[in-house]
Amino acid sequence: MPVFLFLFLSWQLGNWQPPMKMLEFMFREVGIALVVAILITWSATYLIRYSARRHFFEKASSPFLILSLAIVNYSVAEALGGSGFVAAFVAGLLFDYLYRPSKDMRLIEESEHIAEFFSYLIWCLFGAYSYWQLQSMDLSWSKLVFALVAAILVRVIPVLFSLIVFNGLNFKEKFTLAWFGPRGLASIVFTLMVLDSADGLLNELATLTILTSVFIHGITTRPIANSFSKKGLAKRD
Numbered sequence: 001m002p003v004f005l006f007l008f009l010s011w012q013l014g015n016w017q018p019p020m021k022m023l024e025f026m027f028r029e030v031g032i033a034l035v036v037a038i039l040i041t042w043s044a045t046y047l048i049r050y051s052a053r054r055h056f057f058e059k060a061s062s063p064f065l066i067l068s069l070a071i072v073n074y075s076v077a078e079a080l081g082g083s084g085f086v087a088a089f090v091a092g093l094l095f096d097y098l099y100r101p102s103k104d105m106r107l108i109e110e111s112e113h114i115a116e117f118f119s120y121l122i123w124c125l126f127g128a129y130s131y132w133q134l135q136s137m138d139l140s141w142s143k144l145v146f147a148l149v150a151a152i153l154v155r156v157i158p159v160l161f162s163l164i165v166f167n168g169l170n171f172k173e174k175f176t177l178a179w180f181g182p183r184g185l186a187s188i189v190f191t192l193m194v195l196d197s198a199d200g201l202l203n204e205l206a207t208l209t210i211l212t213s214v215f216i217h218g219i220t221t222r223p224i225a226n227s228f229s230k231k232g233l234a235k236r237d
Contacts, residue, residue: 028081028082029081029083030082030083030086032077032080032082032087033077033082033083033084033086033087034090036076036077036082037073037087037088038094040072040073040076041073041091041094041095041098042098044065044069044072044095045095045099048065048099049099063111063114064111066092066095066111066114067111067114069091069095070091073087073090129207130210130211133203133204134207137204137207138204143204144208144212146205146208146209147205147208148212150209151209151213151217152216155178155213156175156178157178159177159181160174163177163178176224180217180221
């Protein structure tokens with residue numbers, strides 16, 4: 001969705017960049033982020049395991065290790081010209097893969113509580129911002145259509161395409177993963193980061209898209225979940 005939003009705004013605002021130049025910029029940022037995430041996360045995982053075996057840190061402060069790891073990956077990637085968000089995201093996946101085989105899962109479980117707290121905090125900040133944004137927003141049909149297309153189609157089609165190789169899932173299961181899979185938290189973070197520098201149209205479209213996603217996916221959660229529960233009961237019978 002961020003790529004689609006960027007291309008649309010570049011066309012609307014007259015700042016269209018050649019596709020190859022945009023691809024070069026994207027791959028450079030992603031490449032730097034991947035290298036940073038792999039090097040830092042692998043080193044950090046080794047040091048954490050080494051320190052845990054020798055009791056070099058307090059268990060009470062251990063959940064903040066993962067938070068620090070995300071901050072370090074983000075900061076280093078941004079300083080080197082890469083994408084901090086990609087680095088932090090890849091670092092989380094890599095740490096989960098490298099550390100999960102160990103028997104001590106307390107580090108990951110307690111860190112998840114911290115992550116949930118910050119996600120709730122971000123949602124509260126976005127709620128306050130969206131209320132202020134809606135008061136001054138110049139609503140139009142084109143903006144509403146864009147929000148609907150971005151929330152319903154743009155985020156669903158790529159996930160469906162990526163699930164083609166999973167033959168064990170039927171279409172309904174794949175569509176459910178695509179419908180609920182990509183959540184709007186990343187879009188909220190991106191929007192909050194560029195409030196002072198971004199064009200007003202970008203803020204308005206991001207706000208409308210996220211609010212549309214919250215409403216549509218919120219009201220469809222229970223019907224879709226019930227359809228799977230009824231299916232499970234039918235199989236047991």
